[in-house]
Amino acid sequence: MDIAHVESEIEKLVDSLTGANNVLLSHMNVKIAELDSRKQALVKEIAELTVETISPEQVRQISGYLDTWETVSFDDKRRVLDLLVMTVETTSEKMNITWKI
Incomplete structure (x- = not known):
């Protein structure tokens, strides 16, 4: 899963919040938090891979x-x-x- 895909999933969840009940909102908050954690992990991994290497x-x-x-x-x-x-x-x-x- 790449960063753009994760951001797209978060955006879909946020867009579907209109008219959602409390149970659905709670589920969406959990899912958004999971996706955001995944995004942060991907950003960190990319940063580590682009670090200057020692010759x-x-x-x-x-x-x-x-x-x-x-x-x-x-x-x-x-x-x-x-x-x-x-x-x-x-x-x-x-x-x-x-x-x-």
Whole structure:
């Protein structure tokens, strides 16, 4: 099922809400929530598939840096992280790293 199909199904359900009774409305709300969850999963999957991949040459460079990480310059460490990390989200309680690999 693709995103356009899911959106079409949601639109059909919303269009049929006119004159619906409470039982039907409840059923439609559940179905719309399921379809919306599916849509969000598809969007996430597409985003993950389009993430920049790391080339074999970049892997070799990174491996070399890891062997001497303590002596690597700050700029080189930043370059390595730019290759490996998409986002870093932090709160006072936790940190979430989204990896590119």
